[in-house]
Amino acid sequence: MGMNNNRRYTRAITPYSNKYIAPFLFLLIGFFLFFRAILWYVDFHEGKILENGAEVIGEIYSFGGKTTHFRFMYQKQKYEVNVDRAINTIELGEKYFIKVDTNDPTEVVVEWWKPVIDSSFNKIRPTEIDLEKSFFSDNFDFSYTINNQIYTRVQRFPPNFENQKSSNFWVYYKRENPRIAYLMGFY
Numbered sequence: 001m002g003m004n005n006n007r008r009y010t011r012a013i014t015p016y017s018n019k020y021i022a023p024f025l026f027l028l029i030g031f032f033l034f035f036r037a038i039l040w041y042v043d044f045h046e047g048k049i050l051e052n053g054a055e056v057i058g059e060i061y062s063f064g065g066k067t068t069h070f071r072f073m074y075q076k077q078k079y080e081v082n083v084d085r086a087i088n089t090i091e092l093g094e095k096y097f098i099k100v101d102t103n104d105p106t107e108v109v110v111e112w113w114k115p116v117i118d119s120s121f122n123k124i125r126p127t128e129i130d131l132e133k134s135f136f137s138d139n140f141d142f143s144y145t146i147n148n149q150i151y152t153r154v155q156r157f158p159p160n161f162e163n164q165k166s167s168n169f170w171v172y173y174k175r176e177n178p179r180i181a182y183l184m185g186f187y
Contacts, residue, residue, distance in 0.1 A: 049109045053099030057116050058108070060094045072098055074105045081108050089154045091180045112156035115182045121172040126183060129169060144171040146178045153181050 058070035061080070068085045071078065079100075095116035101107035127150060128143040143152045151173075173181035 046109045049099050049101050049107060050111075052102070053109065054102050056098050056100055057095055058098040058110065060090055060092055060096075062092070063090055068110075070096075070098065070108070070110065072100070072108075074100050077105075079105055081106055083108065083110050089152070089179075091177060093177070094180055113158035115172075117172050117182065117184070120176065121174055123170045123172050123184075126169055126171045129183065140183075142169075142171065142183045144173065144181060146173060149178075151178060151181060153179075153183070155183055 054074065056072045056074050058072040058081075060068055061071050062069040063085065066085050067082050068090060069080060069082050071080050073079070097111045097114040097116065099109045099111060124144060124146070126142050127145050129140070130142065131140050138157050139154050140157060141152060141154045143150055145151070169183055169185040171181050172184055
């Protein structure tokens with residue numbers, strides 16, 4: 001009895017075979033680097049505006065979906081811009097400081113951590129604060145009570161936030177609309 005040398009051994013081609021792994025990894029790394037470059041450019045551009053931009057006060061006049069619409073005055077001219085919403089508890093009439101690109105005033109960065117607080121606000125101690133910063137979010141939430149009604153707000157952490165004792169914080173709320181409120185005391 002002899003061995004049958006005519007037998008062919010074949011290897012099945014699967015999506016996971018070696019000849020597909022290298023191109024797949026190359027494409028995956030390419031997509032990652034492409035999207036990382038876009039994020040880097042956005043961060044760099046926003047950083048330049050924050051560093052060199054003119055500071056103005058913007059007022060929310062409309063919002064919907066993931067967009068917030070601001071009005072502001074810059075060099076005696078009125079502007080309206082749309083920005084991505086950074087927080088999900090916003091109210092019409094809220095005011096924030098905005099940095100404006102001096103070369104193109106339609107390019108702005110909203111300083112969500114810097115609300116405008118004027119004489120129409122009262123201050124109270126917060127009911128509850130959750131300052132746990134997560135990898136996926138730059139926001140925190142807090143609660144406060146006015147006339148036995150509990151309100152909850154979401155706010156953006158200030159840049160370079162380091163956890164602090166909650167006894168330093170105050171809630172500033174608008175007397176005519178208590179849903180507009182900000183947790184202050186980070187600095």
